[in-house]
Amino acid sequence: xxLPSLTPPNYDDVAAAAHRLKGMAHRTPVLRSSTADExxxxxxxxxxxxxxxxxxxxxxxxxxxxxxxxxxxxxRGVLAFSAGNHAQAIALSARxxxxxxxxxxxxxxxAAKMAATRDYxxxxxxxxxxxxxxxxxxxxxxxxxxxxxxxxxxxxxxxAGQGTAAKExxxxxxxxxxxxxxxxxxxxxxxxxxxxxxxxxxxxxxxVEPAAGNDGQQSFKAGxxxxxxxxxTIADGAQTQALGQLTFPIIQRLxxxxxxxxxxxxxxxxxxxxxxxxxxxxPTGALAFAGAQYGNVDIHGARVGILISGGNVDLxxxxxxxxx
Ligand SMILES: *Cc1c(COP(=O)(O)O)cnc(C)c1O
Numbered sequence: 001x002x003l004p005s006l007t008p009p010n011y012d013d014v015a016a017a018a019h020r021l022k023g024m025a026h027r028t029p030v031l032r033s034s035t036a037d038e039x040x041x042x043x044x045x046x047x048x049x050x051x052x053x054x055x056x057x058x059x060x061x062x063x064x065x066x067x068x069x070x071x072x073x074x075x076r077g078v079l080a081f082s083a084g085n086h087a088q089a090i091a092l093s094a095r096x097x098x099x100x101x102x103x104x105x106x107x108x109x110x111a112a113k114m115a116a117t118r119d120y121x122x123x124x125x126x127x128x129x130x131x132x133x134x135x136x137x138x139x140x141x142x143x144x145x146x147x148x149x150x151x152x153x154x155x156x157x158x159x160a161g162q163g164t165a166a167k168e169x170x171x172x173x174x175x176x177x178x179x180x181x182x183x184x185x186x187x188x189x190x191x192x193x194x195x196x197x198x199x200x201x202x203x204x205x206x207x208v209e210p211a212a213g214n215d216g217q218q219s220f221k222a223g224x225x226x227x228x229x230x231x232x233t234i235a236d237g238a239q240t241q242a243l244g245q246l247t248f249p250i251i252q253r254l255x256x257x258x259x260x261x262x263x264x265x266x267x268x269x270x271x272x273x274x275x276x277x278x279x280x281x282x283p284t285g286a287l288a289f290a291g292a293q294y295g296n297v298d299i300h301g302a303r304v305g306i307l308i309s310g311g312n313v314d315l316x317x318x319x320x321x322x323x324x
Pocket of ligand 1: 153184311
């Protein structure tokens with residue numbers, strides 16, 4: 001069973017998602033750093049979704065989607081494929097809504113993410129991300145067990161849920177000139193764009209991808225979805241091969257620009273977060289800040305929102321990055 005609706009989401013869906021998430025998702029803090037401001041010659045506002053439930057913004061889209069299941073769908077449960085954060089988000093949302101969950105994960109997913117997914121009560125099925133097709137595996141399992149497959153980014157309810165983080169930021173910090181958002185499949189960016197269009201039309205929203213996997217940037221320039229092989233980057237949450245059928249048109253229509261950051265620039269950003277701001281951020285979560293610093297967008301004198309997307313990283317892995 002797949003979800004029926006593939007109508008593109010709009011801002012009303014983001015507002016409805018915010019209502020559903022009230023009391024379920026954290027309203028995450030917006031942090032400042034005078035050192036960051038001085039270095040960039042700008043005012044930076046860090047929206048900390050690394051402090052969201054399950055350690056990433058994905059809880060927003062997952063809960064918003066599962067909360068709209070029919071009684072029959074709830075009974076059969078939910079199935080998802082994910083490199084990690086969508087998995088934990090689905091697992092916790094399923095537990096909160098009292099339904100079974102099966103998660104299909106790459107066998108080399110970070111240990112902390114896999115363990116957390118199991119701890120939330122989901123069953124984990126693994127596959128090889130370089131040789132096997134996770135979507136085919138997931139579809140077969142969903143069919144066999146009658147479970148509803150929830151994709152990590154290309155679904156209207158997921159996109160609407162992800163948009164609630166930017167909605168909160170725009171409500172808390174008016175007059176932003178820029179918002180930088182990391183991009184994997186584009187769910188977070190698409191949702192943020194819908195929020196920006198309604199709440200901060202003056203704000204230029206910039207997507208940031210790993211330099212090794214700039215399919216979104218290529219798509220944005222080409223005017224159609226460009227697919228690439230799975231990129232090798234430390235930003236494991238953004239190793240997607242292509243934008244989605246729903247996320248791409250929204251990004252194409254509303255994004256101001258798409259820029260990239262190298263793994264080295266991500267490590268520098270992670271170091272800044274740990275040393276100066278005392279926060280644990282995962283490599284993918286540092287994309288937006290790295291893009292603001294190194295992406296050749298002139299932010300001088302501007303008010304700049306930075307969406308920190310997640311904080312799930314094995315600490316030994318983080319320590320290795322920072323030791324280099
Ligand atoms: C999923 C994820 C992303 C990418 O989000 P998309 O909606 O696929 O673009 C970025 N950062 C983190 C931490 C994530 O978990």
